[in-house]
Amino acid sequence: MKKNDNRHLQPAVRRLTKLLRIMKLTTVILLSTMLHVHAGGFGQANVTISLKNADLPRIFYEVKKKTGITFLYSDDVLPGQKKFDVNVREKPITTFLDDLFVNSGLSYKFFGNNL
Numbered sequence: 148m149k150k151n152d153n154r155h156l157q158p159a160v161r162r163l164t165k166l167l168r169i170m171k172l173t174t175v176i177l178l179s180t181m182l183h184v185h186a187g188g189f190g191q192a193n194v195t196i197s198l199k200n201a202d203l204p205r206i207f208y209e210v211k212k213k214t215g216i217t218f219l220y221s222d223d224v225l226p227g228q229k230k231f232d233v234n235v236r237e238k239p240i241t242t243f244l245d246d247l248f249v250n251s252g253l254s255y256k257f258f259g260n261n262l
Contacts, residue, residue, distance in 0.1 A: 192216065192240045198233045206233055206247070214240060217261045226251060 192214040198206060203225050207218040229251075235243055244255055244262075255262045 193237045194240050194243050195236050195238075196233050196243075197235070198231070200230045201233060202228075202230055206231060210240070210243075215260065216240065219258075219261050224253070 194210055194213055196206070196209050196213065198209060201209075207220070211217055231247065233247070248254065
């Protein structure tokens with residue numbers, strides 16, 4: 148009686164195991180890289196703006212152009228005719244907004260790419 152001889156399959160199984168191990172490692176590396184890049188998102192964005200006598204919607208528009216961050220707000224809560232002089236160079240967006248909103252009663256929250 149002839150034995151079941153599977154020795155000819157062993158090299159193929161080893162190659163398949165090696166290929167699967169490489170694929171798993173590649174997946175882990177790609178996933179960790181993507182998560183690292185995503186973690187450095189918009190909360191750490193720096194802004195450079197120089198405006199004189201600008202209202203808040205104009206400042207928000209300039210910030211959106213420079214950083215891609217969209218502001219969601221109601222015109223009812225913005226100070227009516229108040230104008231601001233803004234001269235900021237490479238300042239973190241959170242620090243910039245804290246300085247801008249000081250003594251105004253306004254606040255902000257990040258929602259992904261929106262404020």
